[in-house]
Amino acid sequence: MDRPLRVAVVGAGPAGIYAADILTKAAPSASVDIFDRLPTPYGLIRYGVAPDHPRIKEIVVALHNVLESPRIRFIGNVDYGVDVKPEELAPFYDATIIATGADKDRELDIPGIDLPGSFGGADFVSWYDGHPDVPRDWPLTATKVAVIGAGNVAVDVARILAKTADELLETEIPENVYRGLLASPVTDVHLFSRRGPGQVKFTPMELRELDESPNVEVIVHPEGMEFDEGSLAAIRAKRSLKMCVDVLQNWCARDPRDRQRRLHLHFLQAPAAIVGDENGVTALRTETQELTGDGTVRGTGEFTDWDVQAVYRAIGYLSRPIADLPFDHVTGTVPHEAGRVLDLDGNHVPGLYATGWIKRGPVGLIGHTKKDASETVASLLEDVAGAPATSRDDVLPYLERRGVGYTTWDGWKRLDEHEVGLGAPHGRKRIKVVPRQHMIDISNGA
Known part of the structure; x- marks a missing residue:
């Protein structure tokens, strides 16, 4: 491939962020957009870990450092399969990795x-x-x-x-x-x-x-x-x-x-x-x-x-099926082979991959998640090697034309600062903002 690789990751929890990190290190010119249906990153680290477990939440520091990469872009408040369908997103990327987890x-x-x-x-x-x-x-x-x-x-x-x-x-x-x-x-x-x-x-x-x-x-x-x-x-x-x-x-x-x-x-x-x-x-x-x-x-x-x-x-936990994608309702996973998503006939759906709990089920710790991501990224890079160098437009103008009110990494940092500020007078590390629109407004500087 003569031009830089462009990949979408759906899901901004540890599985998706680790996949982006491993991919950008393996392909130094690649860029990754990480989508999430929530206005915030970190998935179950933010919304699945008990509030009296601050030590577990320390993983956010490592995930934050990954998302600071100039080649990784967080795009929040976009519900894949609802706000944008798989076939609508695909033309903007060489491949898509599904990392929606299980909640x-x-x-x-x-x-x-x-x-x-x-x-x-x-x-x-x-x-x-x-x-x-x-x-x-x-x-x-x-x-x-x-x-x-x-x-x-x-x-x-x-x-x-x-x-x-x-x-x-x-x-x-x-x-x-x-x-x-x-x-x-x-x-x-x-x-x-x-x-x-x-x-x-x-x-x-x-x-x-x-x-x-x-x-x-x-x-x-x-x-x-x-x-x-x-x-x-x-x-x-x-x-x-x-x-x-x-x-x-x-x-x-x-x-x-x-x-x-x-x-x-x-x-x-x-x-x-x-x-x-x-x-x-x-x-x-x-x-x-x-x-x-x-x-x-x-x-x-x-x-x-x-x-x-x-x-x-x-x-x-159990994963949610994603509109228009294959899904095994018994195991609660996307059918795959080494991370390559398979259709009902067992054939690889071109350009589509999976990692994390949506791939293997809700078991294992962070080490398993990294191993998962490494396997999926290896499959992806093997498949795109030598692919034709077609142009890929930026997805953000498309989302804006569709009226999708997305949030950004800079917006998350504004919300993060706001929540920390709410907690400071009370001696707390943060107090979460709960309403979705309130989070979006703060993220957008409103």
Whole structure:
């Protein structure tokens, strides 16, 4: 190719930003436009990480440095597939990388899942993280709450529900979130894991943070603290899992502490039904499980109804299908081969690639994301080598003619400065602006 390569990346979370970084380093003359449907960059780092996790949010520093590159351009508030369709965007670029991630709740098919008071954990995360596209009120009326899941999101949801609002006031939570949590009457939060302590998915850091609140007593119930040979083998093989089990065993054996709220951890309890009526949830029914020897479990036929008035499912994220693109609704991913997007016949859709959770599913950490991006970029560069040098017009005039009110990297820096300024008088790193139009206005200097 005689002229510089031009690539669009759809999704300004870590997956998309890392792909842009790897691509521009591998092809020093290439330029990349990163689109996002939100007016801001960083994806789930901004809208999926709990506000009391500032250490995890430090990744923003590295992502910021990538976006400062003069060959990488952030274009926000553009909904790919809605504001601009794939076939409309394609003529402006040599290739497009889909990196839209996963932000939906994975479904849980049990009776009562649609009752009032049954919630998706991802929806709750979006609320407390100030996502602009979710309602600003949340019905925090339950005194006893159940959370289903054994991963980091489940632990985050349980911790935020159990903590007092004043403990979170030093974070970046918006004012409406603080007011909502302040009015919560919760006294007990129950976290249920279908499998045993030897199969938990959360990290040691996430687990330990449950016990850092001076207002919350963490109680590990001894029923379910069981291990089979498969569990013991997994613990021996993985240091982080052994650390989690050690913490759980210590908590299980310690003396009770008198605190105003309690966070209960239950293992070998599988959700069987949510009980209630049109007025709301009255109980979560679980079936006790038993380990089978290899770390898997089976039901015992013994059921328990737990007195709760709300249930949150946090059993995994799921990606959203994108208009006019192939999508596997079972796996929640875009079909691909080494990052090349495939059509229904298994053929590569020319110029279209995928990376991150939309490519491999919502699993893995930052290291997996970088490896993903490297594979996809390698495929892309192999395909465009020797391509004809056709001209590529700039996309911004086209978006303006379409009336798409996009935001820019300079606009994000204005919004970032504004949010930091809102937090400074209160000793906070920032206070998020929530309404979408307000963010756009600040970004545009209005």
